[in-house]
Amino acid sequence: MNYLLLVFSLLFFTNCKHGSGPNKKAARTQPSLSAAKNINYDSCKNAIAVLKKQKRSTWATLPKSEKEKILTNAIAKTIVPAWIGTAWDFNGTTQTPQKGSIACGYFVTTVLQDAGFAIARTKLAQCASEQMITTLVQPKYVQRFSNISIEKFIAAIPASNIGLYIVGLDNHTGFIYNDGQDIFFIHSTFAGTRNVQKEMAVTSWVLQQSKYKVLASLSADEKILEKWIR
Numbered sequence: 001m002n003y004l005l006l007v008f009s010l011l012f013f014t015n016c017k018h019g020s021g022p023n024k025k026a027a028r029t030q031p032s033l034s035a036a037k038n039i040n041y042d043s044c045k046n047a048i049a050v051l052k053k054q055k056r057s058t059w060a061t062l063p064k065s066e067k068e069k070i071l072t073n074a075i076a077k078t079i080v081p082a083w084i085g086t087a088w089d090f091n092g093t094t095q096t097p098q099k100g101s102i103a104c105g106y107f108v109t110t111v112l113q114d115a116g117f118a119i120a121r122t123k124l125a126q127c128a129s130e131q132m133i134t135t136l137v138q139p140k141y142v143q144r145f146s147n148i149s150i151e152k153f154i155a156a157i158p159a160s161n162i163g164l165y166i167v168g169l170d171n172h173t174g175f176i177y178n179d180g181q182d183i184f185f186i187h188s189t190f191a192g193t194r195n196v197q198k199e200m201a202v203t204s205w206v207l208q209q210s211k212y213k214v215l216a217s218l219s220a221d222e223k224i225l226e227k228w229i230r
Contacts, residue, residue: 036081036098039081041097048115068220079111079115084198086102087194088104088194102188104172106125108174108175118227124136137221143156145214150201161178164176165216167216169207174188
């Protein structure tokens with residue numbers, strides 16, 4: 001049975017996968033909109049369910065760093081790619097990538113819901129970003145920054161640790177994703193392309209212009225990890 005689950009999981013993740021491997025240059029290349037449209041999103045959500053079922057029996061024996069990596073990759077590599085290029089709108093609430101539009105808060109909560117979290121998607125999406133963050137993540141994993149440079153903000157993220165964060169800004173929210181090589185900002189943006197984007201965090205205008213930033217390590221929170229797997 002475990003063997004069949006593993007094969008099933010691998011087949012789903014192959015169908016959802018983007019990119020050609022852990023090549024640093026490739027990591028900087030954004031998935032095209034046409035590529036995102038070709039993703040079977042239901043299979044990606046199913047892949048998460050299969051992964052959780054597969055890992056549940058041995059979860060307690062895994063080191064925390066491995067749990068963080070599993071959760072981070074499940075969200076950033078399996079759920080997020082389908083959303084890249086989906087239109088932004090202040091009132092957007094779509095639950096289907098590439099159809100309709102999605103606001104920044106709804107993007108965060110929808111991704112978390114589809115990654116397997118039991119959350120109040122609509123209620124949290126309508127909260128101020130800091131309130132949404134503190135509802136989800138324990139205080140010890142939340143950092144606050146005021147009027148600091150983007151370089152100092154990026155330096156607060158452990159460079160080599162693969163991890164996923166929620167970031168709250170003056171009037172915006174999204175994910176910070178560290179793949180172990182680069183640090184990205186993934187968000188449904190009101191600026192520029194006005195759609196869901198994955199961009200280098202250090203060069204993001206939206207991150208740079210926000211005077212107040214709340215950064216919460218989603219993947220490091222042991223309560224989050226347990227809620228997700230159970």
